[in-house]
Amino acid sequence: MKATIKQVAQRAGVSVATVSYVLNGAGVVTDETRRRVLDAIAELNYQPQYAARSMRGRSHTLGVTLPSHPGRLAEPALAEVLSGLADAAAVRGYFLLLATAGADQDETELCLSLARSRRVDGLVLLDMLVDDPRAQALAAAGIPHVCAGPPPAGVDSPSVVIDMRAAAVDAVRHLLSLGHRRIGLIQLPSDLAVSESIVEGYRQALTDAGLPFDPTLVVESGRTEEDGYQAMTELLATSRAPTAVLAGSDELAFGAMHALNDARLIVGRDVALVGLDDLPLAAHVNPPLTAVRQPRRAQGQQLAILLDDAIMKRNASLRMVTLSARLIIRRSSGSAWRAAEGVN
CATH class of the missing domain: 1.10.260.40 (lambda repressor-like DNA-binding domains)
Known part of the structure; x- marks a missing residue:
C-alpha cells in the first residue's frame, strides 16, 4: 500500500x-x-504526484544545477554535455535553466527550491557524488530528475552512465601492452562517483595482468591542471617512480605533462601518459595526448530523453543508459616511438 x-x-x-x-x-x-x-x-x-500535474501547470523547462566551482562553466567537457542536452531538450519542447549554487548555498536546497517553485519540470544532476544528497532528496520528494553518472546506492534514480570502469581497464591494458609494469594513477577526488569507477577499472586491469595493487602509485588529486602538476610531482618523488601514468581527466593529464617537462623528462619516452576525456586540446598538446574519448554529447542527449520520460511517466522500466568510451592512441603513451624502436 x-x-x-x-x-x-x-x-x-x-x-x-x-x-x-x-x-x-x-x-x-x-x-x-x-x-x-x-x-x-x-x-x-x-x-x-508531481508529474501528474496538468500541462497548464508545467514550466516546459529542465533545470541544471552546478556547484560554485570557479571556471566550471568554461570547461569544455561540460560544454559538450550541455550542447547535447540543449539540443535534445529543444526537440522535446523544453528550455534549459542553468542555476549555479552560491558560495554559501547548498546545492540540494537549490534543486528543491527550483522544483517547488515550479520553475522547472525536472532536474539534471551533474558531477554525481558517491553519496549524493541531491539525488536522495529529489527521489524522496518524488521530483523528476536524472543523474549524469551512477546514482547513490539504494536510490533508484534514472541515470546516463559512461562506463569509466571499462575505460580505465582499456587505458591500463594499453600501457601494459607497451611493457609498463609500474603504472601510476592520478585519481579524481574520491567523493566523485566517477572516481570510484576509474579506480575499480585500474585495479581490475592490474589484477588481470597478475600485478599487485601498489597504493604508493595512486595519488588522489583535485580537478585542475595545478592539481595534476602537484600529483605528478608527488609520484615522481616516490622511491620507485612509475614509468606510465593514467590521469583521471585530461585537465589532470595536462598538469602532469607540465610537471614531467619541468623534471626534464620526455612524455612518451621517459614516462607514458594517458588521460580520460579526450578534450579538443588533447590532440594539440606536445606530444598529443593518448586519451579515452567520452561520448559527452551523446550523454547530454540521453539525459534529456530520460528526464522527459520521467516527467511524462513514460518508459518507467528504462532506468539506466550506459555509454561506452573509446581509447584514442597518440604519442603521449609512447606507442609510436616504441613501435619505431621495435619495442612491443
Whole structure:
C-alpha cells in the first residue's frame, strides 16, 4: 500500500500542512523540520504526484544545477554535455535553466527550491557524488530528475552512465601492452562517483595482468591542471617512480605533462601518459595526448530523453543508459616511438 501524506506527517511529528510546505516550498519551515520531513518521506517511500500535474501547470523547462566551482562553466567537457542536452531538450519542447549554487548555498536546497517553485519540470544532476544528497532528496520528494553518472546506492534514480570502469581497464591494458609494469594513477577526488569507477577499472586491469595493487602509485588529486602538476610531482618523488601514468581527466593529464617537462623528462619516452576525456586540446598538446574519448554529447542527449520520460511517466522500466568510451592512441603513451624502436 502506498504511503499517504498523513502517514508522513505522523512519522515526522508535524502537521499535514507542514509536509505540504516542504514539498511545495511554501510557508516557513526550519531546517530541522525539513530534515525530519524528508527523512520520513524516504523511510515511507512516499511518492508525491508531481508529474501528474496538468500541462497548464508545467514550466516546459529542465533545470541544471552546478556547484560554485570557479571556471566550471568554461570547461569544455561540460560544454559538450550541455550542447547535447540543449539540443535534445529543444526537440522535446523544453528550455534549459542553468542555476549555479552560491558560495554559501547548498546545492540540494537549490534543486528543491527550483522544483517547488515550479520553475522547472525536472532536474539534471551533474558531477554525481558517491553519496549524493541531491539525488536522495529529489527521489524522496518524488521530483523528476536524472543523474549524469551512477546514482547513490539504494536510490533508484534514472541515470546516463559512461562506463569509466571499462575505460580505465582499456587505458591500463594499453600501457601494459607497451611493457609498463609500474603504472601510476592520478585519481579524481574520491567523493566523485566517477572516481570510484576509474579506480575499480585500474585495479581490475592490474589484477588481470597478475600485478599487485601498489597504493604508493595512486595519488588522489583535485580537478585542475595545478592539481595534476602537484600529483605528478608527488609520484615522481616516490622511491620507485612509475614509468606510465593514467590521469583521471585530461585537465589532470595536462598538469602532469607540465610537471614531467619541468623534471626534464620526455612524455612518451621517459614516462607514458594517458588521460580520460579526450578534450579538443588533447590532440594539440606536445606530444598529443593518448586519451579515452567520452561520448559527452551523446550523454547530454540521453539525459534529456530520460528526464522527459520521467516527467511524462513514460518508459518507467528504462532506468539506466550506459555509454561506452573509446581509447584514442597518440604519442603521449609512447606507442609510436616504441613501435619505431621495435619495442612491443
